[in-house]
Amino acid sequence: MERQPFASAANVSERLAQPPALAISTVIFALRPSAASGRPTLWLPLVRRIREPFRGMWALPGGPLTQADSLLDAAARNLRDTTGLAPSYLEQLYAFGGLHRSPSQRVVSIVYWAMVQPTEAEMAQESENVKWFRADGLETLAFDHNHIVDYALWRLRNKMAYGSIAYHLLGEKFTLAQVREVYEAVLDRTVDPANFRRQLKQTPHIEATEEYLQGGKHRPPRLYRYTGTMAEDSPVP
Amino acid sequence: MERQPFASAANVSERLAQPPALAISTVIFALRPSAASGRPTLWLPLVRRIREPFRGMWALPGGPLTQADSLLDAAARNLRDTTGLAPSYLEQLYAFGGLHRSPSQRVVSIVYWAMVQPTEAEMAQESENVKWFRADGLETLAFDHNHIVDYALWRLRNKMAYGSIAYHLLGEKFTLAQVREVYEAVLDRTVDPANFRRQLKQTPHIEATEEYLQGGKHRPPRLYRYTGTMAEDSPVP
Numbered sequence: 217m218e219r220q221p222f223a224s225a226a227n228v229s230e231r232l233a234q235p236p237a238l239a240i241s242t243v244i245f246a247l248r249p250s251a252a253s254g255r256p257t258l259w260l261p262l263v264r265r266i267r268e269p270f271r272g273m274w275a276l277p278g279g280p281l282t283q284a285d286s287l288l289d290a291a292a293r294n295l296r297d298t299t300g301l302a303p304s305y306l307e308q309l310y311a312f313g314g315l316h317r318s319p320s321q322r323v324v325s326i327v328y329w330a331m332v333q334p335t336e337a338e339m340a341q342e343s344e345n346v347k348w349f350r351a352d353g354l355e356t357l358a359f360d361h362n363h364i365v366d367y368a369l370w371r372l373r374n375k376m377a378y379g380s381i382a383y384h385l386l387g388e389k390f391t392l393a394q395v396r397e398v399y400e401a402v403l404d405r406t407v408d409p410a411n412f413r414r415q416l417k418q419t420p421h422i423e424a425t426e427e428y429l430q431g432g433k434h435r436p437p438r439l440y441r442y443t444g445t446m447a448e449d450s451p452v453p
Numbered sequence: 454m455e456r457q458p459f460a461s462a463a464n465v466s467e468r469l470a471q472p473p474a475l476a477i478s479t480v481i482f483a484l485r486p487s488a489a490s491g492r493p494t495l496w497l498p499l500v501r502r503i504r505e506p507f508r509g510m511w512a513l514p515g516g517p518l519t520q521a522d523s524l525l526d527a528a529a530r531n532l533r534d535t536t537g538l539a540p541s542y543l544e545q546l547y548a549f550g551g552l553h554r555s556p557s558q559r560v561v562s563i564v565y566w567a568m569v570q571p572t573e574a575e576m577a578q579e580s581e582n583v584k585w586f587r588a589d590g591l592e593t594l595a596f597d598h599n600h601i602v603d604y605a606l607w608r609l610r611n612k613m614a615y616g617s618i619a620y621h622l623l624g625e626k627f628t629l630a631q632v633r634e635v636y637e638a639v640l641d642r643t644v645d646p647a648n649f650r651r652q653l654k655q656t657p658h659i660e661a662t663e664e665y666l667q668g669g670k671h672r673p674p675r676l677y678r679y680t681g682t683m684a685e686d687s688p689v690p
Contacts, residue, residue: 234520235472235474235475235517235518235520236475236518236520237472238472238473238475238561280472281472281473281550281561283471283472283473283559284552286550286551286552287548287550287561308547308548310545311524311545311548311563313518313523313524313563314523315520315521315523322520324475324518324524324563326548326550326561326563
């Protein structure tokens, strides 16, 4: 895929004769502390492009689909190559297939998304060409990747209303305040602690454990566990 | 795509060198009366394959993605070519990309689904190679298309629980009994009429009109209208 400033007539007809190319990309979300306030916020790792088009710009991890990989295998590879992590939550998000997503060739991207727990995100490697960014306020990314991240954020906010998705961003055990922080990070607004606590305690799949969070200054808060199914709207087809 | 009973070694290496092919298929659901009871049941149109592989078998409408069509345009074309209808509800369902979906070539299919209102479904043409079938109890279809229909049914049942999806299978105005029939058809079980009616009347987006259904023997039932948003979990990206 080389960038060509002026496509010749021969290039255009050649392009029309080829079938569209197929790529897999992955949006990887995790909670990390904001640099300013220390509060949990949503972050994602991006990869710097080392070739044209969009050389030098940041992009979602991904690449062409090979013959040997299933879609899910390809997405798991994106996750592993970018962060060193194995997937716990990794699902298909959407296929993006507009005609002009790439300057040199038509590319259809099937996008997966992953949720990573904070302890895992801490272990993820960074390098010169792999860095984590806050999901809100990203600079201009390669291709239509800002649009894809915005779409993923929109879906994540919608899913928060009814699903188990929040718990994919937490560890196995968590305090009620930590659940509230996930909602605040994803919805990007503050949530009343007392109301939220009351509502959460009425939720069927939140179970109190006999353990307490250690290490704080105050009375240690109780740890809870999510007992519902972690499956969302797609079984593995 | 010709069927080859025994792939030679040359074919295998040739196959591995090619990128996977990309197709668009569309699952089109509508309510139609059951032949036996006359009650509304879920149906979908299928197309008979006129070439290998799976020649003579029924399949979901679809075909290779061309350079000129967006994903949605290709799905709308499937719908139009199969039924003569323009889409009212047409959304991306899922991308299926297993390694062995087609015997001669690896094909990744991005599947859309459409909901069609009963009056539209009545107008849909049938022909020797296009026929409507009941969604439950389908014969063996070409490729993995039984699996895709089962997945679509599973998603439809899940969506019934919280969304506006039922109203895409009805006309603009409907009786409360008609809404119940949609639920019964999709969930494939009977629903208590009094309980359902009570619950539905508490739903925020169901509004009574001043009109009544004409033509029955009994006291004509009131017509209602859905006033919520028809958008589900995907804006047009």
